[in-house]
Amino acid sequence: MQDTAVTVGTGAPSRPAAQGRLARIWARHGAGYMFLLPWLIGFFGLTLGPAIASLYLSFTNFDLIRAPEWVGTANYARIATADPKFAAAVKVTFLYVVLSVPFKLAFALLVAILLDRGVRGLTVYRAIFYLPSLLGGSVAIAVLWRQLFAGDGLINSLLARFGIEGPSWISHPDYSIWTLVVLSVWQFGSPMIIFLAGLRQIPTDMYEAASLDGASKFRQFYKITLPLLTPVIFFNAVVQTIDAFKAFTPAFIISGGTGGPINSTLFYTLYLYQEAFGNFRMGYASALAWILVLIIGLFTAFSFLTSRYWVHYDD
Amino acid sequence: MTDATMSLVTAPPPAPPGRRGPIGSALVHAALIAASIAMIYPLLWMISASVRPEDEIFASTSLSPSSVDFSSYLRGWFGLDVSFGRFFWNSLVIAVLTVIGNVVACSLAAYAFARLRFAGRNFWFAIMLGTMMVPYHVTLIPQYVLFLDLGWVNTFLPLVVPKFLASDAFFIFLMVQFFRGIPRELDEAAMMDGCGAWRIYWKIMLPLSLPVLATAAIFSFIWTWDDFFGPLIYLNDMNSYTIQLGLRTFVDSSSTSDWGGLFAMSTLSLVPVFFFFLFFQRLLIEGIATTGMKR
Numbered sequence: 001m002q003d004t005a006v007t008v009g010t011g012a013p014s015r016p017a018a019q020g021r022l023a024r025i026w027a028r029h030g031a032g033y034m035f036l037l038p039w040l041i042g043f044f045g046l047t048l049g050p051a052i053a054s055l056y057l058s059f060t061n062f063d064l065i066r067a068p069e070w071v072g073t074a075n076y077a078r079i080a081t082a083d084p085k086f087a088a089a090v091k092v093t094f095l096y097v098v099l100s101v102p103f104k105l106a107f108a109l110l111v112a113i114l115l116d117r118g119v120r121g122l123t124v125y126r127a128i129f130y131l132p133s134l135l136g137g138s139v140a141i142a143v144l145w146r147q148l149f150a151g152d153g154l155i156n157s158l159l160a161r162f163g164i165e166g167p168s169w170i171s172h173p174d175y176s177i178w179t180l181v182v183l184s185v186w187q188f189g190s191p192m193i194i195f196l197a198g199l200r201q202i203p204t205d206m207y208e209a210a211s212l213d214g215a216s217k218f219r220q221f222y223k224i225t226l227p228l229l230t231p232v233i234f235f236n237a238v239v240q241t242i243d244a245f246k247a248f249t250p251a252f253i254i255s256g257g258t259g260g261p262i263n264s265t266l267f268y269t270l271y272l273y274q275e276a277f278g279n280f281r282m283g284y285a286s287a288l289a290w291i292l293v294l295i296i297g298l299f300t301a302f303s304f305l306t307s308r309y310w311v312h313y314d315d
Numbered sequence: 316m317t318d319a320t321m322s323l324v325t326a327p328p329p330a331p332p333g334r335r336g337p338i339g340s341a342l343v344h345a346a347l348i349a350a351s352i353a354m355i356y357p358l359l360w361m362i363s364a365s366v367r368p369e370d371e372i373f374a375s376t377s378l379s380p381s382s383v384d385f386s387s388y389l390r391g392w393f394g395l396d397v398s399f400g401r402f403f404w405n406s407l408v409i410a411v412l413t414v415i416g417n418v419v420a421c422s423l424a425a426y427a428f429a430r431l432r433f434a435g436r437n438f439w440f441a442i443m444l445g446t447m448m449v450p451y452h453v454t455l456i457p458q459y460v461l462f463l464d465l466g467w468v469n470t471f472l473p474l475v476v477p478k479f480l481a482s483d484a485f486f487i488f489l490m491v492q493f494f495r496g497i498p499r500e501l502d503e504a505a506m507m508d509g510c511g512a513w514r515i516y517w518k519i520m521l522p523l524s525l526p527v528l529a530t531a532a533i534f535s536f537i538w539t540w541d542d543f544f545g546p547l548i549y550l551n552d553m554n555s556y557t558i559q560l561g562l563r564t565f566v567d568s569s570s571t572s573d574w575g576g577l578f579a580m581s582t583l584s585l586v587p588v589f590f591f592f593l594f595f596q597r598l599l600i601e602g603i604a605t606t607g608m609k610r
Contacts, residue, residue: 028434029433032427039423042477043446139559143566144361158376193603276455290453292450
């Protein structure tokens with residue numbers, strides 16, 4: 001982007017010799033920094049500054065009232081060895097990621113492939129499948145979910161028609177996480193749209209050539225579609241996984257803010273919220289935040305390192 | 316989001332490789348229709364539950380109520396100490412201010428990154444991309460302390476002011492991509508005519524960038540409207556609650572007693588987002604397809 005940029009605002013090439021050096025520097029770089037100013041203020045004041053402060057707070061006890069008290073690595077030590085709720089939160093969050101992301105991507109890919117091959121009414125189907133994605137982040141949908149999977153909810157009413165008596169899904173520790181997984185999978189619309197865009201980029205002559213060579217549909221999918229789509233699959237997997245690690249609202253609404261029953265929906269972010277804004281353990285919550293960054297960072301690094309073994313880049 | 320990628324998303328698909336036979340085609344449609352019904356059944360059921368007589372809500376799995384009764388809307392609207400009109404208004408104010416902040420601040424920064432030359436530009440651009448990866452939890456607590464010290468807690472300021480400082484780096488990135496696609500000859504010609512950076516930004520870049528500005532505005536609105544975490548932390552007084560907080564309070568207070576009112580208000584809370592879905596679907600889908608936005 002360097003070579004093609006234009007210098008704007010420098011004015012006429014020949015300038016009076018009296019003009020000082022500072023003025024020339026300003027004329028050369030000033031406009032850029034003027035336009036960047038709001039972002040720069042935000043970066044230092046709302047991102048970099050707070051991030052450094054958060055790292056400091058993670059080594060303190062801080063309750064918002066008294067000044068932070070330095071405790072060294074005690075917060076991290078407690079997280080690592082003596083916090084069963086942290087262990088529960090990590091377990092629930094990993095379970096959620098491992099269950100929801102593959103199902104969501106599988107659905108997204110399956111439907112995208114069905115839609116890709118010149119189906120009539122594509123735009124209608126696409127709209128219907130995309131709608132839950134758009135609405136799904138709201139409290140209203142979490143409220144609806146809470147009713148759907150309640151003991152006397154819609155799902156059990158439907159099951160009763162087949163003579164099955166369902167449990168109260170949201171208040172059973174073995175099933176509650178599944179209601180959240182279903183909610184996540186229900187929102188497969190946006191990865192589906194990304195898959196559709198990816199499928200469009202696969203040159204059709206590849207399929208034509210394969211057909212001439214007598215390759216079956218299944219073989220074409222396995223040998224052409226899937227390999228050429230791996231960059232998109234990889235992208236979707238990383239984005240959805242990071243998003244799943246950060247999920248908050250559905251667990252908060254469905255469990256009434258508790259993460260219950262028996263911590264079975266205690267998402268990591270929900271635990272962090274409880275520690276920070278329920279118990280006002282701001283130092284401890286800061287340490288939890290940095291552990292989350294570490295987990296997401298490690299996961300991302302791992303994905304990128306392993307990607308070269310399965311993601312197909314042809315150039 | 317150049318013309319090429321735009322048409323990639325909206326143009327009819329290329330000649331389908333190996334068209335399905337009539338039976339295959341029917342099977343595909345059957346599967347898609349079944350999936351569609353399963354997907355929107357919960358939504359339709361909620362809407363129908365909101366107009367159903369109270370005693371019928373749990374008894375019925377059908378979508379058509381025996382009689383249509385809007386009384387739960389009235390009950391829900393006044394179901395809490397503060398009416399839902401207030402919550403809707405608060406959400407609207409926050410969302411509109413957020414849209415303005417994001418569009419203005421992000422387009423300024425994007426213009427600098429895409430078109431201006433200054434020392435350190437590539438460095439700042441890399442930093443900006445880096446901020447997109449940082450989970451907000453890391454800055455959450457110090458930001459809260461900062462806004463508490465400023466006396467901003469329980470006002471809309473902590474939710475809105477960061478947007479005027481281009482805190483949603485994602486939109487900067489989106490706009491940079493678009494600005495780079497605008498022919499450079501236009502600003503060069505304007506420069507010859509003596510236009511400065513500001514006039515080029517205002518008279519050339521912005522008018523030519525309406526699609527990307529609209530995309531950013533719509534996503535800003537929807538994300539802010541649906542945001543739960545920010546308001547949960549910063550707004551404690553019911554008079555300043557957003558619609559999402561109002562719904563959450565309603566759930567907790569009424570617990571199972573007034574599902575009709577709860578569904579009525581839930582349905583209403585989805586209306587603005589649904590409106591954008593109906594009228595700007597193309598922009599939304601292009602936005603996702605070309606940038607990989609998560610929603």
